[in-house]
Amino acid sequence: MALVNTDLCQHVKVGAYPFRLQLCLDEHLGLTDGLVTCRDCNKAYLLEMLDWRGDERLFRVSLPDAEEATQLVRDLTRGSCDISRACAEIHHMQTSIPASRYLIIIDQNFSLSGPTIVGIAPKPADRPLPTASWRELDCNGQWLDYARSYVAMLNG
Numbered sequence: 001m002a003l004v005n006t007d008l009c010q011h012v013k014v015g016a017y018p019f020r021l022q023l024c025l026d027e028h029l030g031l032t033d034g035l036v037t038c039r040d041c042n043k044a045y046l047l048e049m050l051d052w053r054g055d056e057r058l059f060r061v062s063l064p065d066a067e068e069a070t071q072l073v074r075d076l077t078r079g080s081c082d083i084s085r086a087c088a089e090i091h092h093m094q095t096s097i098p099a100s101r102y103l104i105i106i107d108q109n110f111s112l113s114g115p116t117i118v119g120i121a122p123k124p125a126d127r128p129l130p131t132a133s134w135r136e137l138d139c140n141g142q143w144l145d146y147a148r149s150y151v152a153m154l155n156g
């Protein structure tokens with residue numbers, strides 16, 4: 001069954017890594033939360049890590065419009081913006097922009113060619129997705145397994 005992506009652009013697919021980092025909001029041995037754009041079509045995505053195990057990271061995805069994304073990057077990189085205002089802006093963006101219907105699994109691939117998308121799974125309908133930062137979540141691989149089971153179901 002083909003995955004019809006109405007919210008992710010066509011460049012976001014398994015085996016690729018079209019993201020260019022515009023703004024890192026948090027990191028731990030690589031990106032955990034950040035604003036990225038597609039190298040090919042410039043569509044903006046807010047990625048927030050939900051779970052990880054080894055090199056694999058599961059991200060929830062939000063879809064800011066290009067203008068919102070540009071404005072945020074401009075405000076936060078200008079340096080005149082103080083930290084509390086920056087946090088407020090990021091929080092506003094996280095709570096006001098539409099969420100993608102998909103979760104993305106990225107393999108960080110430290111030893112090889114760099115990060116690669118290894119799975120795109122629809123968000124679970126039967127349990128609510130955590131909205132907290134990864135720093136407040138268990139990150140024990142549970143959500144990763146859950147997303148993987150969806151990917152397996154779609155491909156199998």
Ligand SMILES: [Zn+2]
Pocket residue numbers: 009010011012018038039040041042043
């Ligand atoms: Zn694209």
